[in-house]
Amino acid sequence: xxxxxxxxxxxxxxxxxxxxxxxxxxxxxxxxxxxxxxxxxxxxxxxxxxxxxxxxxxxxxxxxxxxxxxxxxxxxxxxxxxxxxxxxxxxxxxxxxxxxxxxxxxxxxxxxxxxxxxxxxxxxxxxxxxxxxxxxxxxxxxxxxxxxxxxxxxxxxxxxxxxxxxxxxxxxxxxxxxxxxxxxxxxxxxxxxxxxxxxxxxxxxxxxxxxxxxxxxxxxxxxxxxxxxxxxxxxxxxxxxxxx
Amino acid sequence: xxxxxxxxxxxxxxxxxxxxxxxxxxxxxxxxxxxxxxxxxxxxxxxxxxxxxxxxxxxxxxxxxxxxxxxxxxxxxxxxxxxxxxxxxxxxxxxxxxxxxxxxxxxxxxxxxxxxxxxxxxxxxxxxxxxxxxxxxxxxxxxxxxxxxxxxxxxxxxxxxxxxxxxxxxxxxxxxxxxxxxxxxxxxxxxxxxxxxxxxxxxxxxxxxxxxxxxxxxxxxxxxxxxxxxxxxxxxxxxxxxxx
Numbered sequence: 030x031x032x033x034x035x036x037x038x039x040x041x042x043x044x045x046x047x048x049x050x051x052x053x054x055x056x057x058x059x060x061x062x063x064x065x066x067x068x069x070x071x072x073x074x075x076x077x078x079x080x081x082x083x084x085x086x087x088x089x090x091x092x093x094x095x096x097x098x099x100x101x102x103x104x105x106x107x108x109x110x111x112x113x114x115x116x117x118x119x120x121x122x123x124x125x126x127x128x129x130x131x132x133x134x135x136x137x138x139x140x141x142x143x144x145x146x147x148x149x150x151x152x153x154x155x156x157x158x159x160x161x162x163x164x165x166x167x168x169x170x171x172x173x174x175x176x177x178x179x180x181x182x183x184x185x186x187x188x189x190x191x192x193x194x195x196x197x198x199x200x201x202x203x204x205x206x207x208x209x210x211x212x213x214x215x216x217x218x219x220x221x222x223x224x225x226x227x228x229x230x231x232x233x234x235x236x237x238x239x240x241x242x243x244x245x246x247x248x249x250x251x252x253x254x255x256x257x258x259x260x261x262x263x264x265x266x267x268x269x270x271x272x273x
Numbered sequence: 274x275x276x277x278x279x280x281x282x283x284x285x286x287x288x289x290x291x292x293x294x295x296x297x298x299x300x301x302x303x304x305x306x307x308x309x310x311x312x313x314x315x316x317x318x319x320x321x322x323x324x325x326x327x328x329x330x331x332x333x334x335x336x337x338x339x340x341x342x343x344x345x346x347x348x349x350x351x352x353x354x355x356x357x358x359x360x361x362x363x364x365x366x367x368x369x370x371x372x373x374x375x376x377x378x379x380x381x382x383x384x385x386x387x388x389x390x391x392x393x394x395x396x397x398x399x400x401x402x403x404x405x406x407x408x409x410x411x412x413x414x415x416x417x418x419x420x421x422x423x424x425x426x427x428x429x430x431x432x433x434x435x436x437x438x439x440x441x442x443x444x445x446x447x448x449x450x451x452x453x454x455x456x457x458x459x460x461x462x463x464x465x466x467x468x469x470x471x472x473x474x475x476x477x478x479x480x481x482x483x484x485x486x487x488x489x490x491x492x493x494x495x496x497x498x499x500x501x502x503x504x505x506x507x508x509x510x511x512x513x514x515x516x517x
Contacts, residue, residue, distance in 0.1 A: 038392075038395055038396060039395050039396075040395040040396050040398070047452055071496070077394060085396060105392065109392065109393070114393075114395060114398050115395050115398075116395055117392055117393055117394065117395050119392050120392075148282075148353065148362070148363050149358075150282060150359055150361065151283050151287075151359050151360055152284050152329060152363050154284070154359075
């Protein structure tokens with residue numbers, strides 16, 4: 030028995046998220062189907078992050094057990110010939126048998142893209158959140174810097190979650206402003222359910238002047254989701270990398 | 274009678290090119306249909322560049338005559354509510370009655386994007402040409418510099434064209450290499466049919482080592498399309514801006 034680790038890129042707009050669903054097509058199902066065609070084995074690959082419908086991945090990590098003797102690094106090419114254009118294996122390699130993409134992860138890197146201009150963009154459709162309002166970028170940068178560090182993130186967690194602890198450490202949290210495209214990068218040891226989208230939604234509300242940047246500090250204190258505003262839509266979020 | 278000028282962005286993968294066709298959906302038709310719904314007038318808008326199927330636009334220019342008294346700058350928002358997600362009017366303004374987007378144009382800016390890595394990319398699908406081979410970027414940059422200036426471009430013109438003169442002036446021709454994405458920008462006073470795609474195809478063949486960069490100079494001399502290699506595919510090409 031071997032454990033094969035895959036690095037995946039996918040266009041989240043083509044799938045109903047990562048995780049298996051009975052009545053909708055997901056990345057996990059498409060991958061399981063390709064593995065079955067290739068090896069004849071029925072497995073459900075584990076993923077590092079259960080990305081929601083619409084969320085993209087530049088470096089999702091998935092693993093599955095197999096008895097096949099295909100060389101580990103050949104799985105990428107072989108699976109790609111069976112996968113649709115919406116998903117691609119960037120790299121495949123052998124991992125220790127006890128390696129689990131989610132439980133073994135030490136951290137993750139997420140990115141959020143915003144298209145900040147008056148008119149929508151056909152070329153950024155489903156790839157970035159379209160925000161028409163003029164934004165106070167300085168206030169947003171300040172808010173991003175407040176998010177760095179070890180904090181109590183309960184206010185940044187959507188209901189319906191299974192999280193039991195709410196302390197997380199964010200090691201990087203910063204915006205890069207490239208004309209109409211506002212790019213937020215964050216790295217941390219773990220993220221709660223919808224955490225990056227709630228962080229981004231709060232920072233956009235701060236950019237719109239609805240809150241002061243210090244609402245972030247207030248949210249750490251209250252631990253109450255209602256302290257913050259909207260959740261940013263899924264289409265702007267990218268799982269960039271998983272750290273082990 | 275007024276002449277309304279529109280600046281358009283579109284995702285070329287959603288259309289069979291700019292120009293009207295009997296049996297396929299094009300940008301020109303979609304725009305004509307939206308104008309008809311808005312003003313009740315049947316017109317066929319002129320475009321600055323007849324982009325082929327798959328070619329994208331960040332700043333295509335189109336014009337149409339109307340008797341409507343809608344303020345010129347309001348056409349953008351009004352038409353966008355009638356256009357599908359694949360196309361968007363970025364700006365609308367009134368132009369002199371004798372202004373023609375193609376005949377009045379003094380020059381154009383085109384961009385060509387290449388994804389240069391081993392695996393395909395779901396997120397760049399239909400947005401960049403996927404080239405797997407390792408490329409000699411220095412040779413490609415040299416070839417790009419040879420293209421600058423006033424030259425006899427007959428060898429860079431696809432058959433089936435209606436071009437009668439072949440001298441053109443390229444004022445800018447350069448690559449920017451951003452990791453896996455190779456970006457070629459060119460500006461000039463006019464481009465022959467498929468010229469940017471033939472230029473790019475030749476430079477990629479040069480990057481692959483099939484030709485020396487000096488094949489560009491040879492092509493200026495021979496004026497023979499067969500001096501050069503392949504035509505780069507439509508999906509990587511963007512009409513960025515039209516100059517007046």
